Each structure stands twice: as structure tokens, then as C-alpha cells.
Amino acid sequence: MFRYIALLLLLCTTAHASAIVDGLITNGNFEAGPKPNQLNGTVVMARNGIPSWEVSGFVEYIKSGQKQGDMMLPVPEGAFAIRLGNEASIKQCFPVEKGMYYAITFSAARTCAQDERLNVSVTPEWGVLPIQTMYSSSGWDSHAWAFKAKFDRVCLVIHNPGVEEDPACGPLIDSIAMRTLYPPRITNTNLLKNGDFEEGPYFLPETTSGVLIPPNIEDDHSPLPGWIVESLKAIKYIDSHHFSIPKGRRAVELVAGKESALGQVVRTIPGKTYTLAFSVGDAANKCVGLMTVEAYAARGIVRVPYVSKGTGGFKRAVLKFAAVSNRTRVVFLGSFYHMTTDGSLCGPVVDDVTLISTRTRPLHM
Ligand SMILES: *[C@@H]1O[C@H](CO)[C@@H](O)[C@H](O)[C@H]1NC(C)=O
Ligand SMILES: *[C@@H]1O[C@H](CO)[C@@H](O)[C@H](O)[C@H]1NC(C)=O
Ligand SMILES: *[C@@H]1O[C@H](CO)[C@@H](O)[C@H](O)[C@H]1NC(C)=O
Secondary structure, three states, X not given: OHHHHHHHHHHHHHHHHOOOOOEEOOOOOOOOXXXXXXXXXXXXXXXXXXXXXXXXXXXXXXXXXXXXOOEEOOOOOOOEEEEEOOOOEEEEEEEOOOOOEEEEEEEEEOXXXXXXXXXXXXXXXXXXXXXXXXXXXXXXXXXXXXXXXXXXXXXXXXXXXXXXXXXXXXOEEEEEEEEEEOOOOOEOOEOOOOOOOOOOOOOOOOOOOOEEEOOOOOOOOOOOOOOEEEEOOOEEEEEOOXXXXXXXXXXXXXXXXXXXXXXXXXXXXXXXXEEEEEEEEEOOOOOOEEEEEEEEEOXXXXXXXXXXXXXXXXXXXXXXXXOOOOEEEEEXXXXXXXXXXXXXXXXXXXXXXXXXXXXXXXXXX
């Protein structure tokens, strides 16, 4: 009897917390699929054909190893994925905690050469993520997007806004996960928020290529709290489970050279001097050669060279600058493009960033 109650309690708590626990959302990897009579070939014919999801438009259910023409369609996790045709979408609703921030992580692969994009939304927010650039050599990349819950129950929609001639063109999608974000605050030892990058989106355990933080121009909330990715390309968020990390469990890798800048705006006092300190290293991901990280703040700039053997390691660097206004933009970017020996975009790692105001020189000097 006692055991039965304990089990019941356990079931109740897990059921209650299920949507808020970090990890895959229900059937987020599409391993539960349509019944044979809900499929015509690979096309899902019933709106509720994929358990826990609602599909709309031309949605295909893809089995690992399936071919399209001569091309093999790999699936990054488990045995199944889906493909969204022109204007097709998938939707799932789940409970969340109103007012909290959440990051969505999912894997996507483009299938045709076109400029493919995905519109990810949770009412009333949305963001269009470009998936044209392939960062990892497998063709699959994980992408992150964040939202603030405006309601107790929300619906996630992933929509392919593309209009291609071939309806079978359109991105493949797999492994949709969610993580609660706890936006970090500045402290008296660091004027930057999330300077150690420990707070960020969920890492899909089966994917070994990190999570892309997209350029955030249209997004209200960054999946990497405190930080904004400026310019055109994404930066990569990496974890100690798969990569070498200078400090803690998470860091960023600047994978798009000068095409991608990671920035944060901080409050400063004009005339006061500040010290920006950070680590530059490599992720032990076969990314070798001379790498350079550039850091900018106010009128200060530092270029930090780092020679990577691709086996991990890092060094510390410092930029001292005088603030010229109330707000100072701190920016990091990589000077060059790099590629791993297996053909993935890669670059220097930045981690453990601190900004402190330095005691100003006494006036009598
Ligand atoms: C299944 O698809 C084929 C073309 O691929 C089409 O001719 C046929 O009408 C479809 N069947 C149903 C039941 O929609
Ligand atoms: C993205 O989807 C949202 C929600 O459906 C919609 O309001 C928004 O207009 C879409 N944006 C684009 C660029 O298609
Ligand atoms: C800085 O802030 C103060 C007070 O908030 C304001 O008076 C001043 O104009 C601001 N200066 C700049 C350069 O923005």
C-alpha cells in the first residue's frame, strides 16, 4: 500500500513537471509516428498523425536511411525525423510557467540548395532562423531560440515559410528540446551578465556539434542570456561533455570569423577605466592553426593570437579601456575562418569573461 502511494506520488510529480523539465519535449524526436493508414508514402495525411503534434501542409515522416533521389537522408537521433514542405508547419502546445524564459533547441538540415529558413514561434513571439549555412559537416545543425512565456500554456510552431518549386525541398527537423533559462544578473565581481556562459540552451546529448546561437536581430530574448549575436552568422555554444572548455561547463566558439560578433551592452561611467579579461582557447575539435580573437570596448581594441593544436587549452587576455559614455558595447569576434579536418566550421573559443571597473588614477598624480 505504502509503495503504491509512493509510486502514485512519483507519477503525479513527474506528470506535473514534465513540460518544464529540461530535455526533449513530448515526442520531440518523432520516434512515435503515424499509423500506416495515416501515411501516403512518406506524406503525413492526418492532422494528428504524429503523436503529440499537429501538422499542417506537406509534412513528411522520414525514416533513417531513406533516400531522396541519390541523396541519403540521415537522421541525427533515433530512427525518425520529419520534413517540412513549402508553408508546412508542426505545432505542439504545453504548459509553462508564465513569466519564465525558455530556450528551444532543435536539429535541422537543409535538403536543397535554396535559401532555407524556419519561422519558430511561441505566441506572440517569433524568430526566423536562417539554415542556409551548414556549420557542421554532417549537414545537421542544432539551433536555439528563446521566448518569454506570456501565458500558462503555450504553443510552439515551427513553420517553413519557403516556396520552392519542388515540394520535397524543405528542411528536415529532429530532436526538439526545451530548457528553462534563469537570466543571470551582474554581480560586484562582474559587470557583464553570463560572462562565464554557463546559462544557455539545452544540449542535445546525441549531437556532438554544439548549438548555434542565431543572429538575434529580430529576437526579443537571447537563448544565451545577456549576449546578442550581431551581424549575419551564428556563433556556436559548446559544452564540456563534447568539447574542451576553459572554465566551467559551457563556452562559445566563434565559428564565422568576422561575419559574426558576440556582444553585450553594459552600463559604464564616462571617463572611468575598466578591465575586460577573458580566456581564448580551442575546443579540442581538430580545429588547428593560428586563431585570433578581437575584443572591442569603447575606443579600446585588443587582438589576441592563439595557436591551436586542436587538442584543447587556453590563455588569458586583457583589454583596458576608458568608457566614453553611459553605455559601452563589449564585442568579440574572430579574425579568420577556420575549418576542422572533417569539414565543419570552427574557430577560437571564448570563455570566462569578466569586466570590472579599475581604480582611476588619483588626481594629484
Ligand atoms: C498518394 O500520393 C499519390 C502521389 O504521390 C497520389 O496520386 C494519390 O492520390 C495519393 N493518395 C491519397 C489517398 O491521397
Ligand atoms: C512567423 O510566424 C508568426 C506566428 O505564426 C507570424 O506572426 C509571423 O508573421 C511569421 N513571420 C514571418 C516572417 O513569416
Ligand atoms: C548619462 O546619464 C546621465 C544621467 O542619467 C545623463 O544626464 C547624461 O546625459 C548621460 N550621458 C550620456 C553621454 O549619455
